Amino acid sequence: MDTVTVPEAQAGDPFYAAIKARAERARDLFRERGSEIRRLDKHTWYCPSQQDDETAPPYVVHYGGEVESCSCPDFTHRCRESGQPCKHILCIGIANAKSRRGVMFHTSAVITDIDRLRSDVESLRGEVQAVR
Numbered sequence: 364m365d366t367v368t369v370p371e372a373q374a375g376d377p378f379y380a381a382i383k384a385r386a387e388r389a390r391d392l393f394r395e396r397g398s399e400i401r402r403l404d405k406h407t408w409y410c411p412s413q414q415d416d417e418t419a420p421p422y423v424v425h426y427g428g429e430v431e432s433c434s435c436p437d438f439t440h441r442c443r444e445s446g447q448p449c450k451h452i453l454c455i456g457i458a459n460a461k462s463r464r465g466v467m468f469h470t471s472a473v474i475t476d477i478d479r480l481r482s483d484v485e486s487l488r489g490e491v492q493a494v495r
């Protein structure tokens with residue numbers, strides 16, 4: 364299996380300090396307005412703005428594909444250049460991780476069916492041998 368090493372955040376490193384601050388804002392945004400997140404297609408999402416103005420249009424976030432981006436000013440003016448995610452990209456990351464729970468549940472349901480199928484095959488095998 365391939366392993367990915369994620370470097371430890373170093374205290375005082377401005378790159379990690381900025382990501383940590385955005386991650387905290389992303390968590391708050393998800394808590395406050397996560398129910399407004401909409402998935403448009405496999406890699407495109409609408410993420411609400413954190414501003415109090417609930418009529419503000421959502422940002423368009425491309426997440427999980429080859430290129431990740433957001434239509435917000437923070438990403439356009441700061442994050443893109445430094446290769447950092449904005450809080451909206453991180454917020455969609457949280458939403459995406461939450462949606463994976465369903466996939467895991469579905470997978471275990473499939474495995475349960477395979478186990479039942481296996482036991483059905485075993486009992487059929489026993490019946491076939493009894494006939495012989």
Ligand SMILES: [Zn+2]
Nearest residue numbers: 433435449451
């Ligand atoms: Zn953004």
